[in-house]
Structure formats: structure tokens, C-alpha cells
Amino acid sequence: MFAKDGDVKVTAEVQIAGSTSAKSQSWLWAWANSNWPDNVMIGAKRVRSFGETNSIDELTQTYVTDVDDDLEVLGWELSAVAVRICDALGAYRSPSAEGDARYYIIKGISWAG
Template identity: 60%
Template sequence: MDTGWYSAWRDEAFDQLDAKNMRLENDFRLGHWARYDYDLTDGKLRFSEDGVIKVVADIQIAGTTSAKAGNWRWGWADSNVPTQIISDAKLARSFGELSGLDELTQAFVTDTDDVEALGWGLTAVMVRICDALGAYRCPRSEGGGLYLTIKTIDWAS
């Protein structure tokens, strides 16, 4: 299968994600709130200030990076994640299967040089495939991050 198109397509996906995230920052101040909390059971990401929720987003899990292991793990490969918030990750895997793209079909993708770039790159691919509004990265205590895609977002009522 010819996958020569994928590198440029992935770069375009990253550029698209960058533009989408800038819009989310401009419209909803993402990245500027004092606190964020995510709930994997109800698939919500909430941003708050002074104990008051300001913005609420519906999310899907793209995956996680580990600085220690130097890898990415797809959300669909984590048995601890509720199935309702990995449906988009499963769509990305299906796209990879149809297109012959190993990095979308392997549970773990290794990049010991820059796992953050790897995480953002694969999240951008998922955002493009699933037409998400953008993405958010939650840092992990051991290094790396949890990458979430944003499906809907609005001001809290």
C-alpha cells in the first residue's frame, strides 16, 4: 500500500490543529484558566477559576505519552479507559488499518527523542480524522501527557 502521502498529510493535520487550538484559546481562553479537571467517566473537561467552572468541553482520549518509556500509547489500547471516550481513537485505528499506517494501528509508538512532538502529531491526526474542534494536553506526574480531543465546548451556564 502506498503511504507516501501520509507525511505531508500528517504535517497538514498538525497545522490544522494549531489553528483550531488558537481559535479555542481566543474564544474560550484555553490555557489561561487557573485550573482544569477532567472526568473520564462522563467525558468532560472543565476549566475553572476561583472554584467556579467557566468552560466545559466534551472530550475523547487520543492517547498518552511517557517521558520515561519514550513512547505514545493510543487510548484504544488502554483497558482502563471507558469505551465511550475512545470511539474516536478507534476511528483513527480503523483509518490506519485501511491506509496501511502502522503508527495508527500499533498500541505503542516509540520516539525517545521528543515524545511531546509525537503526542501532538498523533493527536493532530486523530483530530483531522474525527473532525474534532481541537485538543488539550494534561501533564502527567512522571513526565509526558494525556492528550484529549475536544468534540464540543461552551461556556458553563
């Protein structure tokens, strides 16, 4: 949900795509993170299945290494892939702490109220 002055204005149905880590300089797919419940990883699991079907290593490996030394770009690129595969509306990146961030795909959005 998105709020202004404490009032909820917009609600969104989201799925976690994955997260980036400055320490490991990599992306971790949500489907590989045991901290997330299954109901928020449906999209990420669909991405993994697509990767398996089409032999795309970056979609089936637990970690994707940041070879271009731009972790934020890696997060957005892989989130964009998830948006496309899952026919989502877009992506959202949570505020980061020291280079770590979570990336979500937006499946639905509506005005609150």
C-alpha cells in the same frame, strides 16, 4: 470543564487520544489501554480504523516509539492526526508528571451556565 476561582466557565466534550510515557519513550493509543471505558475512546478507535483502511502503521500499532527524542512533539503530532480524522475542534494535553502526559481531542465546547 474549565474553571476560574472555583466557578465553572467552560465545559467540553472530550475523548482520550492517547498517552506518552517517559519510561518507555513511547505513545500508547487509548484504544489499546484497557483502563479507559469505551465511551471515551470512540475517537481513538476511529483513528485506528482509518489507519487500518489506509495502511498507516503508526495509527494501528499499540505503541508508537519516540524516534526523534521529543516525546511531547510525538504526543502533539498524533493528537493532531486524531483531531483531523475525527473532525474535532482541537486537542488538550494534561499536565505531565515526569514526562508522562495524556492527550485528549475536544469534540465540543460551550460556556457553562
